Amino acid sequence: SQTIHQWPATLVQPVGSPLSLECTVEGTSNPNLYWYRQAAGRGLQLLFYSVGIGQISSEVPQNLSASRPQDRQFILSSKKLLLSDSGFYLCAWSVLAGGFGTQYFGPGTRLTVL
């Protein structure tokens, strides 16, 4: 069966520090991968999605970036965090065949920027 992992679960970082959040998927090949951010009490904002290794689509201009160095690994990064980067970050995956479009989410990372 497929599983998705995210780490760390929680993170507190000072303004201006770098960020690296990692997401890995097991049990599937060539998944679509997604990064979302959810501000407190708000909906999901799609940040990046990837349909393959090295292929990243950015939805919202910001100081965040994403990379997909391996088929089932998706990394969210920042060189300098802003206060507005605080939020709940969710990684998700989906596949083309069968349940195409159905996204399965990881447990999320709660980021607080102070």
Next chain:
Amino acid sequence: AQKVTQAQTEISVVEKEDVTLDCVYETRDTTYYLFWYKQPPSGELVFLIRRNSFDEQNEISGRYSWNFQKSTSSFNFTITASQVVDSAVYFCALVNTNAGKSTFGDGTTLTVKP
């Protein structure tokens, strides 16, 4: 551009009442998927249902039912005989079939009181 609107920000009901969560969407695509997800207090999103744009049959799963009406671009979700465990944030989402790009509504917070 895609858009999903969940006009109800918060709903509060008493246990055993029926409750309907509204979802209205906009898309130029002729082929797409619609979803409902549940986000309990733990934060992880749980997939509830997927419906493709060619399938307007209503679906019932236990106490849950979904009404998809393409003519009004709506995909509403009804919980019958609500329970306290139904308390959560519910998200409606739209995914296009070309690139898998997803758009989520802002969510409806449902509180079921005993």
